[in-house]
Amino acid sequence: MKNVVDRFMHYVTFDTQSDSENQTCPSTPGQMVLAEELRKELITVGLSDVSLDDNGYLMATLPSNVDYDVPTIGFIAHMDTAPDESGKNVKPQLVKDYQGGSILLGTSGEQLTPEQYPELETLVGHDLITTDGTTLLGADNKAGIAEIITALDVLMDNPDISHGDIRICFTPDEEVGRGADHFDVNKFGAEWAYTIDGGQIGELEYENFNASSAKVICHGVSVHPGTAKDKLVNSMLIAAQFQLMMPKEETPECTEGYEGFYHLTSIKSGIATTELNYIIRDFERSGLEQRKVFMQDKVDELNNILSKGSVTLEISDSYFNMKEMVEPHPHIIEFAKQAMEECHIAPVIKPIRGGTDGARLSFMGLPCPNVFTGGYNFHGIHEFISINGMKQSVEVITKIAEKTALQQL
Structure with a gap:
């Protein structure tokens, strides 16, 4: 041994x-x-x-x-x-x-x-x-x-x-x-x-969890800050808005047992484009599908209130x-x-x-x-x-x- x-x-x-x-x-x-x-x-x-x-x-x-x-x-x-x-x-x-x-x-x-x-x-x-x-x-x-x-x-x-x-x-x-x-x-x-x-x-x-990954892409406009008035759109600020729309109690640090979550794993940030990478987890397939719909709803909601810039969502399944x-x-x-x-x-x-x-x-x-x-x-x-x-x-x-x-x- x-x-x-x-x-x-x-x-x-x-x-x-x-x-x-x-x-x-x-x-x-x-x-x-x-x-x-x-x-x-x-x-x-x-x-x-x-x-x-x-x-x-x-x-x-x-x-x-x-x-x-x-x-x-x-x-x-x-x-x-x-x-x-x-x-x-x-x-x-x-x-x-x-x-x-x-x-x-x-x-x-x-x-x-x-x-x-x-x-x-x-x-x-x-x-x-x-x-x-x-x-x-x-x-x-x-x-x-x-x-x-x-x-x-x-x-x-x-x-x-x-x-x-x-x-x-x-x-x-x-x-x-x-x-x-x-x-x-x-x-x-x-x-x-x-x-x-x-x-x-x-x-x-x-x-085990049913698992998907999600990429939220925030699109802004990069302009020299010296001439940015009414032109520059900072994608990082859009990304911050999106993350604040996510349920803070449904994260890994707040869940256990059979509770699912959304987990922000990484950020690639810049003025013109910021990517938020999430993993989505739920023990029920129906729950996973509901979480995907929730994220799309939040993307649509944010796009509706933005005067400039936009947000897109890409989701792919990982395992079941x-x-x-x-x-x-x-x-x-x-x-x-x-x-x-x-x-x-x-x-x-x-x-x-x-x-x-x-x-x-x-x-x-x-x-x-x-x-x-x-x-x-x-x-x-x-x-x-x-x-x-x-x-x-x-x-x-x-x-x-x-x-x-x-x-x-």
Whole structure:
């Protein structure tokens, strides 16, 4: 089991942040560097059918060790880290036998406190890995990669644990919403799969947001300020008007559970043109459609009151709630739930307030719920992971494989 930590500590040294502005796949060269390193490792540990394509999708197989038919299942993780914080020169620090209280993050002046992150109170006695306060950690999702490979190691070292064919895939660009763009479901060949991309210990998720992105383009007129009287139209002021028309209580920081939101993610501003980029989220398809209509109504309303300048809206769908594709196959959830319980882990079944590769893969014919890694506070400098949780994730992966095989007897 110590290999799961060694692997993780090695993988986080690779800078694999994805880049939404670059349309190549993978969007950054570091992802392919890690993919090649992982390809060599998968061959070394003894997996078969190891393949790495030009888009950075790495697949491999652990062949069945039983002489009867068992469904082929898969486990999936992504190699990229989020663009929200730097993933370069990650310097993880080990906190052994955490006894509560604040954790200083290197010499950065940053710290983890139970007041800000109350989940720390549930991890007393755990060994933790944190950042040094200057980068993200990369547990999302290099922990998932380490856990999957280690689980297959466990299965190979313990041939008495029955399992069918197991397929794995490590994908690029999940963090910029493109992780399933070039995923070859037919080549993967699994009947269902699990993304190992969740957070707290026990998480089991098969519901996620329906998601769209929206671009509000505010059009003004640029004129030299010295001769701007009655001519200049500042698009940034129009953009400010629009944002003030959006419901302030329906934002990520004001919502939880099954509540949806509008989230202003970035602004590209100038006198002549300003772009407001939003993501729109709702657990119901009808709710997502209502949110799209609301934004268009606000654009129309603003255009009607503007004496100069104008506003346009562009909306595109990103992914949908996997629930409608997973629920018809309840055994997929039941295997994972029972696996956790047999590993003495209380399943925490709740919706994902976000998305995974599994959301899109489920609509591509590969039902794909999400299982925990043991990580917390993804996408920021306060990210950390429980080593105990990583080991428990390995146990759950191996148990899912075993239960899938034994269920066929």
